[in-house]
Amino acid sequence: MTTAAMCSINSMVMNIGRDAQDLVKTPSSPAEAIAGRLRAAGVARAYGFPGGGSNLALIEAFAAAGIRWVLTHTETGAGFMACAEAEVGDAPGVLVVGNGPGLTSAVNAVAHAALDRVPLVVISDRYTEAEAATTGHQVLDQRRSEERRVGKECRSRW
Secondary structure, three states: OOEEEEEEOOOOOOOOOOOHHHHOOOOOOHHHHHHHHHHHOOOOEEEEEOOOOHHHHHHHHHHHHOOEEEEOOOHHHHHHHHHHHHHHOOOOEEEEEOOOHHHHOOHHHHHHHHHHOOOEEEEEEEOOHHHHHOOOOOOOOHHHHHHHHHOOOOEEOO
């Protein structure tokens, strides 16, 4: 199974809220940990066009944490919806995309978030190093790709 990668804008990284520990005492998976922390930060909805893999586990974890999943037609649309949610609310927007082309399709929304200082958390599938070595399908250095686009450091966990 692929691992979840996280690129964040304006310091909205995985340590979003310390209260997350109260919601998820011992998460059984990275998806549960992510969903718990986002919920603790006040996130009510997540938007996206998932590719599969760990994103499917994340969508299930969102439901368990009380975060509504909004399936969109495109990654770009999902990104702008997440940005709009963040701009009118008190929590970061959350965008979930597939690896490779899924992440690159979100570039306009990610750039908008960076330029307008919108708190946007982008979660993408990615291949592990071992998986990437055995396939040529949708392989790209996602962290480096997004860092070049927004001029911020992107971080990966798990």
